[in-house]
Amino acid sequence: MAKFTQTVEVFQNYINGEWKDSTSGQVMDSVNPANKTETIGQLQSSTTEEVDEAIQSATEAKIGWRKTGAYQRGQLLASVANELEKNVDDIAETLTKEMGKTLPEAIGETQRGIAILRYYAAEGMRKEGEVIPASDKEALMFTKRTPLGVVGIITPWNFPVAIPIWKIAPALVYGNTVVFKPASESAVTAAKVVKCFEHAGLPKGVLNFITGKGSIVGEALINSKKLNGITFTGSESTGKRVAKAASANGIKYQLEMGGKNPVIVLDDADVQSAVQGILSGAFKSTGQKCTATSRVIVQEGIYEELKAALLAETKKITIGDGMNSSIWMGPCASESQLNTVLEYIQIGQEEGATLLYGGQRLTENEYAHGFYVEPAIFEQVTSTMRIAQEEIFGPVIALLKVKTVEEAIDIANDTEFGLSASLYTSNIGSALSFIDDIEAGLVRVNSESAGVELQAPFGGMKASSTGTREQGEAAKEFYTAIKTVLIRS
Ligand SMILES: NC(=O)C1=CN([C@@H]2O[C@H](COP(=O)(O)OP(=O)(O)OC[C@H]3O[C@@H](n4cnc5c(N)ncnc54)[C@H](OP(=O)(O)O)[C@@H]3O)[C@@H](O)[C@H]2O)C=CC1
Numbered sequence: 190m191a192k193f194t195q196t197v198e199v200f201q202n203y204i205n206g207e208w209k210d211s212t213s214g215q216v217m218d219s220v221n222p223a224n225k226t227e228t229i230g231q232l233q234s235s236t237t238e239e240v241d242e243a244i245q246s247a248t249e250a251k252i253g254w255r256k257t258g259a260y261q262r263g264q265l266l267a268s269v270a271n272e273l274e275k276n277v278d279d280i281a282e283t284l285t286k287e288m289g290k291t292l293p294e295a296i297g298e299t300q301r302g303i304a305i306l307r308y309y310a311a312e313g314m315r316k317e318g319e320v321i322p323a324s325d326k327e328a329l330m331f332t333k334r335t336p337l338g339v340v341g342i343i344t345p346w347n348f349p350v351a352i353p354i355w356k357i358a359p360a361l362v363y364g365n366t367v368v369f370k371p372a373s374e375s376a377v378t379a380a381k382v383v384k385c386f387e388h389a390g391l392p393k394g395v396l397n398f399i400t401g402k403g404s405i406v407g408e409a410l411i412n413s414k415k416l417n418g419i420t421f422t423g424s425e426s427t428g429k430r431v432a433k434a435a436s437a438n439g440i441k442y443q444l445e446m447g448g449k450n451p452v453i454v455l456d457d458a459d460v461q462s463a464v465q466g467i468l469s470g471a472f473k474s475t476g477q478k479c480t481a482t483s484r485v486i487v488q489e490g491i492y493e494e495l496k497a498a499l500l501a502e503t504k505k506i507t508i509g510d511g512m513n514s515s516i517w518m519g520p521c522a523s524e525s526q527l528n529t530v531l532e533y534i535q536i537g538q539e540e541g542a543t544l545l546y547g548g549q550r551l552t553e554n555e556y557a558h559g560f561y562v563e564p565a566i567f568e569q570v571t572s573t574m575r576i577a578q579e580e581i582f583g584p585v586i587a588l589l590k591v592k593t594v595e596e597a598i599d600i601a602n603d604t605e606f607g608l609s610a611s612l613y614t615s616n617i618g619s620a621l622s623f624i625d626d627i628e629a630g631l632v633r634v635n636s637e638s639a640g641v642e643l644q645a646p647f648g649g650m651k652a653s654s655t656g657t658r659e660q661g662e663a664a665k666e667f668y669t670a671i672k673t674v675l676i677r678s
């Protein structure tokens with residue numbers, strides 16, 4: 190019988206306008222979390238010298254790109270959007286196969302990428318400064334935005350299309366050149382996104398793409414003295430390394446890290462609407478969003494009703510390969526992510542919380558080769574427990590019962606994180622208190638904790654971010670510096 194051999198595509202680095210193999214001669218496999226026997230592609234295991242080469246290429250391109258002008262840079266982003274639109278199906282399928290989220294979610298994310306590109310394409314036509322009255326009436330005084338120069342971009346695996354684009358698009362339109370290092374676990378999808386920039390005709394050196402281990406390629410990038418700025422989304426521990434290196438090198442940095450996002454449900458809430466928001470916020474993308482719901486804080490009068498409705502709906506969730514249209518929740522993105530989730534489910538039980546539902550690893554039949562876990566709901570959780578304090582990044586909810594809205598907000602604020610928070614109520618007074626008192630960068634009323642609008646500022650408080658904001662017009666604050674100009678004739 191003839192042996193079947195799987196052909197695996199190899200993806201290269203993109204440096205100075207050329208796709209190149211790494212001189213290491215080594216590649217890394219990217220596997221399908223729904224079926225670990227399937228390799229989605231191979232990526233270059235790059236060296237620190239290649240990081241220097243990518244930075245050098247971006248440095249050589251920076252003056253030409255700045256002088257290209259904002260309008261023309263925006264037009265190029267519009268062309269990238271068109272390229273991405275032509276490739277939606279392939280990129281979304283790759284995303285699902287590489288990272289595990291369901292195909293409708295992957296299509297939604299890719300379409301979000303197109304919309305982000307179009308938003309920043311239009312930025313190329315918006316004002317880049319303001320005229321301010323000078324004390325000298327003969328003088329003209331105005332501000333003018335100027336790019337930082339070369340920006341390093343390090344992204345996570347959970348949004349391999351949207352996050353790179355919401356960093357690369359504003360970086361480019363405001364005139365910076367880029368060295369982009371994606372997460373290894375979703376770098377095939379990222380490579381396909383970079384090809385859209387290439388096919389749109391981006392000048393060489395403006396966007397450089399380099400893959401390899403975070404501990405080698407990521408470290409070399411964050412420690413480079415030649416960058417002018419660095420933006421990072423991922424874990425708190427890596428974020429702290431980025432901050433330390435950037436401070437030591439005196440460069441501007443921006444970090445988006447974890448969350449422990451609460452949803453508060455008050456006695457006067459619409460239970461069905463709250464349950465739908467909790468399900469979507471906690472379990473879509475298998476809970477692997479920094480904005481995912483992980484704590485559900487419920488007022489005692491509605492607790493039993495909400496718990497029963499939540500359990501009933503959670504039991505209906507279909508788990509499996511995200512390419513299958515009947516599936517609502519895919520696998521965890523990697524074996525290590527699955528192990529983290531299982532570990533926290535164990536920790537929750539050891540801490541004395543009651544596992545009400547789920548939390549079992551699935552290994553039989555169609556689950557045999559994937560990283561599957563059932564959604565888990567805990568109750569009898571107290572705020573000091575690790576499952577109520579630490580980011581799990583998986584489909585796990587902790588239910589906490591409270592007496593009053595004040596107690597609910599105190600518990601919601603009782604973590605080191607402050608990314609997103611949501612309240613379900615029909616009382617405008619409670620909503621207004623929540624908006625004022627909650628420590629979170631994204632504040633939602635009668636709406637789920639996850640979900641980000643590309644035209645609005647995105648970012649957290651406390652340990653969730655550096656306080657800077659991404660997306661919308663807010664991105665301009667990170668990717669540019671202001672020159673204040675005064676002219677006298
Ligand atoms: N959006 C968010 O807020 C995210 C939060 N997380 C949280 O982080 C946890 C761990 O996920 P993980 O993927 O390990 O997150 P990491 O922070 O390790 O990865 C994020 C990015 O940083 C890179 N990286 C890793 N180590 C270094 C380093 N020393 N210097 C520079 N860059 C580095 C990674 O590269 P490589 O992939 O090659 O290691 C990846 O591109 C999750 O369980 C979750 O809690 C994770 C992802 C997204």
Ligand SMILES: O=C(O)CCC(=O)C(=O)O
Binds near residue numbers: 347480641
């Ligand atoms: O909720 C979203 O759409 C974005 C979440 C996010 O930025 C993240 O998980 O890193």
